Amino acid sequence: MVSGKEIHILVDSGSTHSFIDEKVVKALGIKTEPTIPMIVSVANGYRMVSKVICPELNWEIQGFQFSYPVRTLKLGGCDFLLGCNWFGAHNLIELHFHQLTVTIIQKDGNVILRALPQKNGSRLAASDSLIGLLGRITYDLFG
Structure with a gap:
């Protein structure tokens, strides 16, 4: 959840950086500032350019609060x-x-985030065979 709105969050171990969709930032009026462009x-x-950052984005996932600077990008597939x-940013x-x-x-205790089931009961994540192919895993979470 960001700014009181439920959003679709993807946890992606194959992405070097974190991004929030530009449309979400605009719709929720989240504070941004220009930053050094990143390809x-x-x-x-495809290659895209991220030129804007949310210097202190606050969000909640499954009752846990987080804050971190996050760049903006046109994501499309998730928020x-x-x-x-x-x-x-976390030790382990x-x-x-x-x-x-x-x-x-x-x-002071572990935080465990769980992938949420889709409406049909299956979980949103890459299959084991796809993980081997891509060398990464993605989790869909809703916050």
Whole structure:
């Protein structure tokens, strides 16, 4: 959830950076500022440029509060993408591919985020065979 609105969050261990969709930022009136442009290669091979950052984006996932600077980009497939730079801001992250969980290991207790089931009961995530092909896993979360 960002600014009180439920959004679609994708946890992507194959993305070096975290991004929030430009349309979401505009619709929610999230504070932004210009930043050094970054060329971003996306999954379909195209390159895009991210020139704007939300210097302190606050969001909630499954009752847990987070804050981190996040760049804007035209995402299309989701509202918010959490990448490796966000993982790196935490001392230790554990990705459990079969349980589809992300565990943030902390001194005062672990935070466990779970992939949410789709309406038909299946979970939103890449299959094991696809993980091997792509060398990464993505989790869909709703915050």
